[in-house]
Amino acid sequence: MTLPSTPTDFTLAEARDAVRAKKISSTELTKAFVAAVESARSLNAFVTETPERAMAMAKASDARLVKGEAGALEGLPIAIKDLFCTKGVRTTAGSNILGNFVPPYESTVTQNLWNDGAVLLGKTNMDEFAMGSSNETSYFKPVLNPWRARNSNEGLVPGGSSGGSAASVAANLCLGATGTDTGGSIRQPAAVTGTVGLKPTYGRCSRWGIVAFASSLDQAGPMARTVRDAAILLKSMASVDPKDSTSVDVPVPDYEAMLAGGVKGLRVGIPKEYRIDGAPPEIDALWSKGGEWLKAQGAELVDVSLPHTKYALPAYYIVAPAEASSNLARYDGVRFGHRAAGIHDVLELYEKSRAEGFGAEVRRRILIGTYVLSAGYYDAYYSRAQKVRALILRDFTEAFKKCDVLLTPATPGPAFAIGAKTSDPVSMYLNDVFTVTVNLAGLPGLAVPAGLTRDGLPLGLQVIGKAFDEATVLRVGQSIETAANFAAKPATWWRAA
Amino acid sequence: MSVDKDTVRRIAKLARIALPEERVEPMVRELNGIFDWVQQLNEVDVAGVAPMTSVVEQRLKMRDDVVTDGGNAEAVVANAPLTEDRFFLVPKVVE
Numbered sequence: 001m002t003l004p005s006t007p008t009d010f011t012l013a014e015a016r017d018a019v020r021a022k023k024i025s026s027t028e029l030t031k032a033f034v035a036a037v038e039s040a041r042s043l044n045a046f047v048t049e050t051p052e053r054a055m056a057m058a059k060a061s062d063a064r065l066v067k068g069e070a071g072a073l074e075g076l077p078i079a080i081k082d083l084f085c086t087k088g089v090r091t092t093a094g095s096n097i098l099g100n101f102v103p104p105y106e107s108t109v110t111q112n113l114w115n116d117g118a119v120l121l122g123k124t125n126m127d128e129f130a131m132g133s134s135n136e137t138s139y140f141k142p143v144l145n146p147w148r149a150r151n152s153n154e155g156l157v158p159g160g161s162s163g164g165s166a167a168s169v170a171a172n173l174c175l176g177a178t179g180t181d182t183g184g185s186i187r188q189p190a191a192v193t194g195t196v197g198l199k200p201t202y203g204r205c206s207r208w209g210i211v212a213f214a215s216s217l218d219q220a221g222p223m224a225r226t227v228r229d230a231a232i233l234l235k236s237m238a239s240v241d242p243k244d245s246t247s248v249d250v251p252v253p254d255y256e257a258m259l260a261g262g263v264k265g266l267r268v269g270i271p272k273e274y275r276i277d278g279a280p281p282e283i284d285a286l287w288s289k290g291g292e293w294l295k296a297q298g299a300e301l302v303d304v305s306l307p308h309t310k311y312a313l314p315a316y317y318i319v320a321p322a323e324a325s326s327n328l329a330r331y332d333g334v335r336f337g338h339r340a341a342g343i344h345d346v347l348e349l350y351e352k353s354r355a356e357g358f359g360a361e362v363r364r365r366i367l368i369g370t371y372v373l374s375a376g377y378y379d380a381y382y383s384r385a386q387k388v389r390a391l392i393l394r395d396f397t398e399a400f401k402k403c404d405v406l407l408t409p410a411t412p413g414p415a416f417a418i419g420a421k422t423s424d425p426v427s428m429y430l431n432d433v434f435t436v437t438v439n440l441a442g443l444p445g446l447a448v449p450a451g452l453t454r455d456g457l458p459l460g461l462q463v464i465g466k467a468f469d470e471a472t473v474l475r476v477g478q479s480i481e482t483a484a485n486f487a488a489k490p491a492t493w494w495r496a497a
Numbered sequence: 498m499s500v501d502k503d504t505v506r507r508i509a510k511l512a513r514i515a516l517p518e519e520r521v522e523p524m525v526r527e528l529n530g531i532f533d534w535v536q537q538l539n540e541v542d543v544a545g546v547a548p549m550t551s552v553v554e555q556r557l558k559m560r561d562d563v564v565t566d567g568g569n570a571e572a573v574v575a576n577a578p579l580t581e582d583r584f585f586l587v588p589k590v591v592e
Contacts, residue, residue, distance in 0.1 A: 104572035202552045216552060245558050314535040325512060332513075334585050336576035346590050347513070355515035363514055364527060370512040371500065371528070381535075386548035388541050393549060425527065426534050442552025467553055 007032040012076060012175040012229035013256075019065065019075045026065065026075025030058035030119050033077040036173045037121055039496045043144045045158075045167040047082045048090050049122040057119040064117065072236055074117030079174040081165050082123040083130055084110045084220070085209040093211040094126040094138040094161075097331050097338045097357025107209025108241045109178060109220045116236040121174050124164030128359045129328065130185055130213045133431040135163025136422055137361040145193060145415045146171040146490040150456035153493075156415040159189030159431070165223045166193040170490060176224040176233050180210060182217045183316050184435025187447035190223055191410035191460030194449040194488065196230045196477070197223045199435075201467045202442035203248035204234075206241035214323035215246075217316075217439040227448060227478040231255035234470060250468050258471040263479045264298030266472070269403030273309035274434060276412065282459065283409045286451050290407055290461045293483035294476065302403045306395040311388050312437040313429060318372050318385035319440070324362075325369025331357060364425070393441040400466050405476050408434050410447040410460035434462060444470045448477045449486040458488070499529045 003014055007029050010018065018024045034051045054077060061075035085091050085103035092098045106114075114120075127137040134157035135143040145158040146167055158167040162179030166189035169177050179186035181199035190197025198221045205220040212218065222233035235255050241247040270291060275284060291301050333339035333353025340352035358366070372381035399406065412433055421428045438445040444467070447460040461480055465473035500508075505524050509516035516524065570583045579586040 101576055104569070104575055203555070242558075242560065246553075248553055248555055249558075308541065311538055311541055314538050317531060317535055318538070329513075333578065334587055335574075337578075339578035343588055346588050348515075349588055350513040351515035354513055358514065364524070364531075366512050366514060367505070367508050367524065368528060368531060370508045371504070374508065374511065383548050384538055384541075384543060386550070387543035387546040388538055390546050390549040391541065391543070393552070425531060440552075 008036045008172045010175065011226050012224060012232055013226070015076055015175050016073070016232070020070060026058040026061040026119065027055070029075065030054050030077045033121055033174060037168070040171055040173050040494050041496065042494045043146060043167050043171060044141055045125055045143050045164040045171070045173060046079070046122040047092055047094070047125050047140050047164070050089055050120050053089070054119050054121050061117050061119060071115065071117030072232065073113060075119060076117070076175050077119040077121045078113065079121050079124045079165055079168045079177040080110055081126055081162050081178050081180060083126060083180050083211045084178060085211070086110055086120065086123065089120070089123065091123065091211070092140070093130070094128040094140060095357065095359070095362070096139040097354070098211070099139065099338060101336055103209070105209060108206035108239065108243060109210065109237045112239050113236050118236070124162070124168055124177060126164055127161035128362050129211065129324070130161040130180055130182055131324070131361050131365055132160040133184065133188055133428055134421065135160040136418065137359055139359060142418055143167050144494070146494060147193060147415060147457055148490070148493070155418045157418055159192040159415065161185040162189050162223060166190055166195055166197070169193070169195045169223050169225060171494065176222060176229050178220060178237065179223045180218055180220050181439065182213050182320060183439050184432035186221050186223060187435045187445055187460070187462060188411050188431055190447040191449070192415040192458065194458030194486065195223055195225060196227055196449065197221065197447045198230045198234060198470070198474070199438060199445045200234060200238065200470055201444045203246050204238050204444070204468065204470070206239060206244040206247045208241055208243040212327040214320040215327060216323060217320060219439070227474055227481050228256060228259060230446070231259055231474050248468070253471055255471055255474055259475055259478050261475060262297055263294055263476055266299045266405065266476065267302050267403040268294050268299045268476070269302050269304035269399050269406040271304050271306045271309070271399065271406055271408060273306050274408040276433065279409070279412045282453050283412065286459050286461065287407070287409050290450055290480055293480055294407065297479050297483070304399040304402055304406070306399055306437070308388065308391045308395050309437055312392055312440055313433055315385040315388040315392070316436045316440060317368070317429060318381050319389065321365040321369035322373050322382050323369070325366045325373065328362070328366055333357070389440045392437055396441045396443060404466070405472055406464040408462045408464065410434060410462040414453050414455070414457035414459055438464055443467055444473050446473045446477045448480045448484070450480055450484045451486070452488055499532055500525060
């Protein structure tokens with residue numbers, strides 16, 4: 001194995017093997033990443049950096065390595081989306097209302113990562129309460145995509161809501177990161193930053209200790225440089241958790257070991273409804289190329305139909321705000337979070353604390369959710385949306401009778417300019433048109449970098465699998481990764497001198 | 498289906514979010530823009546379809562009815578804006 005000369009250029013798998021072989025200590029590795037994070041502050045990828053904690057965790061890892069007690073991620077520095085509660089480390093959900101919140105407990109997913117020896121570099125920036133597709137709704141200001149169009153200095157969005165995690169993986173500021181995905185928040189930013197992002201099956205990773213947005217859709221997953229790295233991270237993140245009643249009792253397999261085997265004989269469904277009007281021709285061309293790559297490796301392409309696809313996004317914008325309006329009722333200015341000053345009665349305390357604490361997009365979604373759940377409208381909106389959702393799941397169930405996985409584009413376009421879509425909520429929502437169906441149906445979906453636009457910006461493909469069949473999804477993803485041979489990295493313009 | 502100014506004022510009240518009068522009209526426009534788009538769900542024939550209640554088929558887990566946690570009063574109030582003797586402080590509710 002030839003290792004890159006700079007430790008921050010290692011993949012997570014390379015770093016793991018190098019640390020285990022004592023070619024580099026966790027302390028050296030972590031030091032390099034702490035320096036990378038500090039030199040990349042212009043990207044605004046982190047809300048909170050934790051260098052002291054990182055160095056202390058690295059030291060403890062090195063001690064365990066000496067004793068031969070190394071965990072699966074021993075000594076490997078990663079970044080955590082600021083939606084996961086981390087004990088003693090501020091957790092903001094990208095919101096002013098949680099601006100000073102320091103959790104007295106640890107989320108199950110992050111606890112699993114620490115139990116396996118991972119090192120915390122910091123908490124990454126995100127759209128407020130994960131509501132956004134560009135990281136521009138963050139109270140802590142937008143994140144910049146490390147990628148820029150060829151011959152341009154224009155700032156681009158990193159996608160969202162896990163924009164800080166995606167940017168920090170793309171810029172080699174960490175070996176991998178956690179994200180959460182409610183309508184595309186892992187896969188969409190991964191696709192527009194040239195990184196790998198996996199949304200597991202609903203119930204695969206515990207939601208305990210993750211700040212809730214829409215509980216029937218939220219799911220944590222890994223963001224990484226390679227499919228192998230995502231497989232390694234998922235094995236550590238996933239668990240069966242008695243603290244989350246929706247965590248499903250299915251054993252966690254060794255996803256990395258299951259990567260081998262290729263795609264020979266696998267039936268790959270191509271859903272015709274994912275060809276949409278107005279999408280750049282490059283998206284369709286890349287999609288066809290992806291199919292050809294898999295075919296060349298022995299897979300069989302099958303035309304399938306998911307007839308209710310176009311209704312997924314409107315159904316999502318009923319279901320997700322409804323659940324959000326309920327989940328976010330807890331922010332009342334009394335028990336934790338922002339509290340307005342100069343208050344005379346308790347109603348004013350709630351109304352002002354929430355008006356000051358929530359940003360515009362969050363307020364808008366709470367109002368939508370409150371309306372669709374209010375007396376007289378429940379059947380017309382919420383109940384109808386949940387029925388449409390049942391039809392979307394039925395579409396997938398029918399399609400999976402004819403194929404093993406589905407191949408689709410990941411996004412309708414590459415990264416766009418900061419501010420380009422903030423004035424029209426619906427145009428922003430359309431970024432999730434290819435990803436949101438998977439959340440509504442609870443299925444696993446993987447975004448894999450597959451090519452560059454003419455302007456040199458990354459584009460991804462999405463692999464969708466059957467429930468709890470992440471192993472096949474990852475295997476197909478790796479076949480695409482191998483064929484695409486996506487080796488491009490953004491120029492390091494953000495580095496402080 | 499669309500909302501008017503009175504409806505927006507009412508749902509803001511229900512959601513306990515103060516909405517200044519000058520923000521009511523723009524919010525009406527924003528919400529109606531979204532509701533107009535969501536309207537396409539009415540094209541779908543949902544007759545006889547049961548609403549989805551769970552994405553993965555599974556029985557809700559049961560556990561023994563025993564105390565599993567507690568005695569963390571300090572941690573519970575640690576993030577509160579205003580407390581006294583482990584109580585949350587709020588403005589006077591009853592005169």
